[in-house]
Amino acid sequence: MNGREDLLARLRELERANRALTRELHDLRALMDTPLNVMLFSLDLNYNYIAFNQAHREFVKHNWNLDIHPGMHVFDILDPEERAASRRNFDRVLKGESYILRRRYRRPKGEIGFYQNTYVPLVRGGEILGAVVFAHDITEWSEREEEGRKYRAIFEKALEGIYRSTAQGRFLEANREMARILGYDSPEDLMASVTNIGRQLYCDPDDRERVFSVIRSDGVIKDFETRMRRKDGSEIWVEFNARSEKDDQGRTAFIEGKLTDITARKDAERKAELRSQKMIQADKMASLGVLVAGVAHEINNPNSFLTLNLPLLRDVWADALHVLDEYQEEHGDFVLGGLEYSELRQQMPLLLQGMVDGSGRIKDIVSRLKDYSRQRPEGERESTDLNNVVAGALAFVRHKLKSAAPGYLVRLAPEPALVEADPQRLIQVLINLLVNACEAVPAAGGEITVQVLSNVGENRAWAGVEVRDNGCGIAPLDLKYIQDPFFTTKREQGGTGLGLSISSAIMHEHGGRLEFSSEPGSGTAVRMLLPMTR
Structure with missing residues (x-):
């Protein structure tokens, strides 16, 4: 009977571990609801709420007197004039783009509020299921920024291009830095030479129209990035802020603003992580990475009870078998845990082994999630075996590989293929x-x-990993541009054209490269190559 009591005690211990896991999940929910000034909500592909934290629920209830619930349409809480802009923002993230945006809201009583929103796709198994939005109230900060703008202008003139122009696109005034940025000898040279800003300076004429559209509707445009043409014909990236000044009749008297040459920054971003306000590919979804690491930690704690105690429980069962067998011989078959002992004797070892294997699988997945979400110092490298890189990647995409190519092959190197890298x-x-x-x-x-x-x-002197498929292949013309940002042949399927450009930038950071070999209809071979460690 001692063996049976030990078994029951272990089963009760497992039940307590399960309750502990439930409590941990409840604690995680409480953690999400604790920050009162940070709103979090998620929506599906049809713009319906999936979930939200308490801060977002209270915000909507306070401002719109609505009590939101899962399944409710997000646009039900918005004014008609805000729905179009919100739809554009949601459509961007539902197409796979992660980005940060500062939003201006008009509340029901007329007050203006400012929020910094982080938009991140909700992805599972490579499929976009919806979006997650983090919103932080920055109204007070934005108001202080507006009030301080006029006092900072005198300091900014020495560092940024300052200009004033007509609504028709002719310069009225420009400082020397503005002329220098655009490659002109002096402000006078700039104003005499450029008589149509949209046609002569903008590389994309549509950008000029977009700028005026925003200024006409909002009166101001901030942090707008575009390419401009210098006097010698070369192209540069610039960022500018501008506002319109109205006359007594409400017509635009002039537009004034500041311009900064961000070419060096854009080049650095393209070589590194290709980050900008138009292009934030989540950087492994930094905010969600923290959440993943936290969830992994919380899951790992109760799973440790299983990992440590299941082998002991299996040994207890083995030790108790002869007692149970003797009892069966004397009294015949009996019921234990709702099952006849004769059946339980066959199934119990399988059940215990299944739990041991499952617990080990949970531990392995949690470990890889924690490794993948861990934030490393910029430029940190270590000796890395590419065999381990393949194993790490397969842990995340094995299911997708089995579905697409059930007989996929993996050939590891017989000896460690070592490179210096961030694994x-x-x-x-x-x-x-x-x-x-x-x-x-x-x-x-x-x-x-x-x-x-x-x-x-x-x-x-090189090591690498080759991925070869028998797919549709890549056209020769496309092959030349496949690593360029925003180039994609899958635009209709939601492709952003950032995956390979970011991958190429990562390889260049490591002193390596991507090599493509493909023929239309004959499949593609891609090699990621890095210098070997000697």
Whole structure:
């Protein structure tokens, strides 16, 4: 009977561990609801609420006197004039783009509020299921910024281009920095030479129209980024802020603003993580990365009870078997835990082993999630075996690979293929290549091979990973631009054209490169190559 009591005690201990896990999940919900000045909500592809925290619920109730609930249409709380802009913002994130945006809201009583919103796609298994929005009230900060603008202008003139122009696009005034940025000898040279700003300076004439559209509707435009043409014909990236001044009849008297040359910053972003206000590819969704690490930690704690105690429970069962067998011989079959002992004797070892294996699987997944979401110092490198990079990537996309190419092959190197790298960044690149291969192969008969390479390339000094598929291939003309930002052949399917450009930038950061070999209709081979560690 002692064995049976021990078994029951262990089962009760498992039940307590399960309750502890439930409490941890409740604590996580409480953690989301604790910040009263940070709103969090998620929506599905039809703009219906999935979930929200208490701060967002109270905000909507206070400002619109509405009690929101899951399944409710997000636009039901917005004024008609705000719905179009909100739809555009939601559509961007539902197409896969992550970005940060400062929003201006008019509340029901007429007050103006400012919020900094972070938009992140909600993705599972490579499929976009909806979006998550983090909103932080920055009204007080924005008002102080507006009040301080006129006092800072005198200091900014020495560092930024300052100008005033007509609504028709002719300069009225410009400072020397403005002329220098645009490649002119002096402000007088700039104003005499440029008689139509939209036609002569903007590389994209539509940008000028977009600027005026925003200024006409809002009276101000902030942090607008575009390409401009210098006097010598070269192109630069600029960021400018502008506002319109009205006359007594409400017509635009002039437009004034400041302009900054951000070409160096844009080049650095393109080589590094291609971040900008038009292009934030989540940077591994930094805010959600913290949440993933937290959830992984909370799951790992109760799972430790299972990992440590299940082997003991299995040993207890084994030790108790002879007692239970003797009892069965004397009294016949009996019921234990709702099952006849004869059946339970066959099933219990399988159930226990299944729980042990499942607990180990949870531990492995949690460990990889924590590694993947861990924030590393910029430029940190370590000796990395590309065999481990392949294993890490497969942990995240194995299900997708099995679905696209059930017979996919993985060929690891017999010896460690060592490179100096940030392993999580390399996993990010490889995941992107594997997902692309899965999307390229035919619905039936898909073939994908992943192979670790060593001692290849010039002087046999390179190592890498090759992903080869039998998909549709890449046209020669597209192959030239495939690593450029925003270039995509899958625009209709929600492609942003950022995946390969970011992957290419990561490889260049590591002193490596991506190599593509493809023929239309004959599949594609992609190699990610890095210098080997000697």
